[in-house]
Amino acid sequence: MKMQLAEIAHAVGAINDFEQWRSVSVTSVAFDSRHLQPGGLFIPLTGEQDGHQFIQSAIDHGAAATLWARDLATAPAGFPVIQVADSLKALQALAQYYLTKINPRVVAITGSNGKTTTKDMIASILATQFNVTKTHANFNNEIGVPMTVLSMEPNTEMLVVEMGMDRPGQLDFLSNLVAPDVAVITMIGEAHIEFFGTRDKIADAKMEITHGLSEDGIIVYNGDEPLLRDRTADLNLRKRTFGQSETTDLFATDIEATSTATSFTTNLWPDKPFTIPMIGTYNVNNALAALSVANVYRIRPENAQKALATVNLTENRAEWVKGAAGEDILSDVYNANPTAVKQVLAAFSQTPVVGKRYAVLGDMLELGVQADSMHADIATAIDPDKLSHVYLVGSHMVALQQRLAQEMPDLPVTHFAADALPALTSTLQDTLTANDQILLKGSHGIHLEQVLAALQDSKEK
Known part of the structure; x- marks a missing residue:
């Protein structure tokens, strides 16, 4: 990214006079001063520690400017500052502005299991025909999703965003933040059941990913899961299902496994064998979710074959x-x-x-x-x-x-x-x-x- 402070100030609703710094340019954002790149915008978030305490570290690492959600009297003298009421909300507003500016197609992924692997697979496949930015590691919450958006290069055509949740309403917010064109739900399990009580309530929360879908958006989901079938039945959205059952739109056939890889064919491309460098039928399901997205965007199956075989997986995922x-x-x-x-x-x-x-x-x-x-x-x-x-x-x-x-x-x-x-x-x-x-x-x-x-x-x- 590259933006001048005047543009950033407008996007985040600056409440101070920033005219003397309006032409200052920033090329990245960071909320951890230790990871800030020269020319970056520092985002001092408040959590277990107050990020404002690390402004000098940010400056030492080459920050070009900072957001500031404190009294201006406590800001570094003579340093470009954009004062905001809330630095996290400002980060999210800046991400939403930048997303609108770059205007890529957005694929959002959630699920109790498999969302990171599926994200990696989708990004690998789409990258055969598009310029793609994907979620780094597991940056999948209210901080991570905006950071993913702001990591886009200006030529990004596809944004692949992982979305996590541990409470109701979280996916509603994230979905509305990025307005996905395609929403993917890998499966419903027991992750975070401590906060939800039942799988039914987890399914309700996962369905929030559809709340921000664009007008002609598509939901891609595991058609073998009754909790998802029930909740999508009356949705006025385009739907694509995947799974092991022949009642789904995309299912696998002829699954064969070695100690390190799994191969399969599908009903849509019976003459195209796919191989993934991982084991387990559950990972075949993740690949089917990715292939469903590939089909939406008319990726050539030959490209999808190569992409799945060589997918670069996030560390420590099976x-x-x-x-x-x-x-x-x-x-x-x-x-x-x-x-x-x-x-x-x-x-x-x-x-x-x-x-x-x-x-x-x-x-x-x-x-x-x-x-x-x-x-x-x-x-x-x-x-x-x-x-x-x-x-x-x-x-x-x-x-x-x-x-x-x-x-x-x-x-x-x-x-x-x-x-x-x-x-x-x-x-x-x-x-x-x-x-x-x-x-x-x-x-x-x-x-x-x-x-x-x-x-x-x-x-x-």
């Missing part, structure tokens, strides 16, 4: 990496909920292996009063004949440990407290050998990424 002992690690350590854990366990248990299979499962957070029962129910997805040992981490996983002891007494199971990751890591380093496979899956708050880093450490054990 990613195969190599360990120091030569073991293969399936790293999926960013988030976890019951549906996602069961899906990845099912896929992992079917991967060909020369050595042994091990699973490390960390607590699934934000499940509320149902947490222990949902953890115990993970036992239904565990095949004792396919796993050599299960390692559990966190207080809620005690419930699963107890269930496994009752139902699968011959399966070796070891439990570790959440603060005992070094002990877990040491155990794994003493156990794993070349040709073994290990799954790491848990909520980000359990920090299994620390275990992953240690297992990949190349120094001798």
Whole structure:
């Protein structure tokens, strides 16, 4: 982006006299002073810390100007300042203005599971024929979505935006902020059920992504999910469905899997085999969602084939990496909920292996009063004949440990407290050998990424 302060001031509703700085140009925005690029606009947000306290750091990193939601007397003297009532609302207003200015087509994605992978797939496919900007990492909330919008290059033709939520009304706001042309719902699971109570209420909240749809917008959703079928039945919108059922508009056939990839064909392009560099039928569904969007924008299937085969996935989303002992690690350590854990366990248990299979499962957070029962129910997805040992981490996983002891007494199971990751890591380093496979899956708050880093450490054990 490149804008002068006069334009920015108009977009955010500046309440100070900025005339002396109206011609100052900015080329990016940042709310973390440490990540600000020279020529950037600093956005001092207020959360656990007050961003205004870091204005000197922003200046030291080359800030060209700053928003300011405090008394002007506290602003840095002689430095370009745009005073606003609320810096977060100003960031959002600036993003909305910039989106209107660039005017790309917008694809928005949400879902309890799979939204980041689906975002990556959609962006990869669309990039074969369009200039695309996509959500970085998981910048998918009231701060992240505006930052994604403001990261667009002026020649952006397609904006692919991931949208997360943990409360009602959040997707309504984000959808109206970006006014998507296509809204994608990957699936309805139990993520954040602590804040919603039931899957029905989660489905209601996910449907908010349609609230900002453009007049001729399209909703793309998992047609195998009754909660979505019910809620879309009376919508006066164009609809596209995907799934495993032949009643959906786009479904997969001839699914075949290796230890690191899955191939399939579809009813729409039966002579075009698609391959994705990941395992699991659930990832085939994510690919079908992406192909549904590809079909909306008339992407050539040959281009979609290449894009899916080489998709660049966001880190730690069911990613195969190599360990120091030569073991293969399936790293999926960013988030976890019951549906996602069961899906990845099912896929992992079917991967060909020369050595042994091990699973490390960390607590699934934000499940509320149902947490222990949902953890115990993970036992239904565990095949004792396919796993050599299960390692559990966190207080809620005690419930699963107890269930496994009752139902699968011959399966070796070891439990570790959440603060005992070094002990877990040491155990794994003493156990794993070349040709073994290990799954790491848990909520980000359990920090299994620390275990992953240690297992990949190349120094001798």
